[in-house]
Amino acid sequence: MGRCRWVHDDDVPGGKFLVPGCMNRAVHGDDADCQCPDDPETVDDRIAAMQAKIAELEASITELRGPR
Ligand SMILES: [Zn+2]
Numbered sequence: 001m002g003r004c005r006w007v008h009d010d011d012v013p014g015g016k017f018l019v020p021g022c023m024n025r026a027v028h029g030d031d032a033d034c035q036c037p038d039d040p041e042t043v044d045d046r047i048a049a050m051q052a053k054i055a056e057l058e059a060s061i062t063e064l065r066g067p068r
Contacts, residue, residue: 003034012054013061020046021053 004025006016018026022035 003036006030013058017050017053017057020049026053026056 004018004021007019008016020036024032024035
């Protein structure tokens with residue numbers, strides 16, 4: 001539990017993203033159980049997961065902002 005953590009970066013929407021990140025915590029917040037896989041990931045896997053997570057966050061932020 002609590003394997004992934006927030007990394008703060010002003011260059012991404014929202015200013016932070018989860019590393020390595022899992023949907024449970026991304027959706028339900030810091031109190032949710034971490035569902036990141038136990039297997040060690042390669043750096044490429046982590047980068048791909050981070051990019052996917054950033055895309056998810058961008059999509060959710062766009063959704064939260066609603067239609068303009
Ligand atoms: Zn996690």
